[in-house]
Amino acid sequence: MFRIFYLLLFSILFSCTNSKQEDVSTTGEIQTNNLPSKKDLPTLRKRVKELEDSIMQEVNKNPSKPISSFVFLDLINRLKNVTNNFPKEAETASCLFKLHMKYGEMKGFKESIAYGDTLLKRFPEFKDRDLILQSIATTYDISIKPRNPEKVSEYLKLLLSSKTLPETEKSEIKTRLKFIHLDVIAYSTKVNQRPVIKR
Secondary structure: HHHHHHHOOOOOOOOOOOOOOOOOOOOEEEOOOOOOOHHHHHHHHHHHHHHHHHHHHHHHOOOOOOHHHHHHHHHHHHHHHHHHHOOOOHHHHHHHHHHHHHHEEEOHHHHHHHHOOOOOOOOOOOOOOHHHHHHHHHHHHHHHEEEHHHHHHHHHHHHHOOOOHHHHHHHHHHHHHHHHOOHHHHHHHOOOOOOOOOO
16 A cells, blocks of 8 residues: 555654754744854754764663653754754754654644645755655644645645656555545545455
């Protein structure tokens, strides 16, 4: 089955910091004051990398032990500090991507969509653009209540226009669009129905 409709908003280890800067709103807009100079960017990235490395060490040491939510919140704040203070720097794209995915994992779906939209708007040539579109479409299809078929369709059509998406996946998107009124469970049931063989 086409991965877009069953995409798990997976955990990824980050690579892009606690500050007084404001968050990205659910509309994807940024509110910032007193932006630090560009020379501060390496320091912010280093702080994020240090926390990432610490998380990885803990995971390797004891894979079954869950990481404290406070640790992830700290990491999120550090990523936000990069994205809010340096909105046009190349490093911001990967940080927005990680914020999008992390909020999805934490069931902050509106925030996840906002960061994904911000990434698409600021960095239209982002290397994982297809994945972001898949993720947002899936979130609207499964996680946002009440379900909005128009939003699901909007992002699937954007994905359909991708020049890098395999033709097999494009074909499955076209089929999904024909039944966009159905939720994922109903759609899955319909496409997996097999004709009854009369004996």
